[in-house]
Amino acid sequence: MHVIHALISDLDDTLLTAEHTLSPRTVRTLQRIQRQGVKVILASGRAAASMRPYVETVGTPWPYIACNGAQIVDAHSGEVLASSELPVALAREMLAWLKARDVYAQLYEEDDWCYDKPCRYADDYCRSSGVMGRRVDDLAAYIQRPTAKLLAVDEPERIRALIAEASDAFRGRLSVATSKPYFMEVTSLEATKGNAVKKLAAMLGLTPETTICAGDSLNDLSMLSWSQLPVSVSNARDAVKAVAWRVAGNGQQDGIAELLDELIPEGYTC
Template sequence: MSVQAIAFDLDDTLLRDDRSISPYTISVLRRAAGMGIHIVPASGRTSSSMRRLVDQIGCASCYVCCNGAEVRAPDHTIIMQELLPVDIARQVAAWAAKHDVYAQTYDEYRFYFNKYGKYAEDYKLSSSLEGEYVGDLEAFITQPTTKILLMDEPVRIAELLHEAQTIWEGSLSLTCSKPYFLEINPLRATKGNALKWIAQRHGFPMTDFIAFGDSLNDTSMLAAAGTGVAMANAREDVKARADVTCRSNEEDGVAHYIENNVL
């Protein structure tokens, strides 16, 4: 197996359930990097929410944020970016308001949300970002953004995803990294497209990429990579699209697969 790059999702893939990274996993990733393999964290998280984890890993050649809307260097500078234009972002915010659903957007360091409640509090805890209530999100958006995130109960999110697809399929990227998330990004902002951009930049084929993931926003990179690996804890429809499966995130599945098949 020729491997020049390894990409992996963070939540429920590399991270354990308590959102920590084991010393064993960090050691394996650093050994791979020492062999000249590109290490590429790839998450739906914003760059600010990824920084501490990327720094902890300590060997990333770059990292993918916001489901592929950004690629950043190890020093956190932007090297590729896709943005939602203001008019489109405001359309999405207005649609969320019409459905009375929680929605948020981002800048470099914080998130801005339209409704107080458990979703804002839970997101603050899981992302380590500060949030700010702005009320009318449509009016608040005056700059292009990488992503708008809606949150609700899984059944409602499935309904909203279906409706969003009828409105924006072919013009926006729509995905769900968790059952209670609906993530809306620029059309070309997928993890798979970000990995293709990275491979082209470094001059190696996509067949030399391994990618690990667990959820719907990972399927584009599992399909694009030469080897797509689904976690044991992945959704069944994600496993069906992967080439192989590995141990769960709680069992350091990414690290065990790399150690057994790459190192």
């Protein structure tokens, strides 16, 4: 039996159902392993405000990772304990680049997200995140301080092309990632889930040998690469499954809970 002291898990398509909820079984398992001494930490591309209901449902007291690693947030107070944000000038440059290509974009600030182009993408994001966005006249003019993340949304084929183009155009200046086929997520160069996990590990005394990191998408690869117990779900991208120590069942159908029940049975203590 492997010694497991912590679980760091992505949310969407890894722990959440297709309806963006935590199933009763998954909640029971996560709460059980916490009672047995395992730290449960959530790590998502979502903004902190969108993650908070899941943190509260799981009942984890440990800091969580938001905006693809741009923020580490205290679970009790909501205070940002560590951050790696996009400078204003660079954020404006990226927003102008996206606007020139007629791509919908939004930015994040504290418990809010803002957009300047009303369309179905804004409506869809509001429904999936559970957080109302705020419309402004012009994002580039509006932004006055560093931001945790910019998000561009378009059809999957176009997003693939935009990621390739932006990665080349902004190489060495910022990070471009994706958690869903229709998202391009832009953060500072230092803001990755992997870097945030390393910071949390130093804070909490976690080790790669005893920490499961679980995810499904390309933005999870950096934290899975840190762990010696990397887990993917069966619905994960092929590149993620390729680095996994174990592949759980479907992330939208309690796959992680099933694997945790096997790896951390009743009676296990750490």
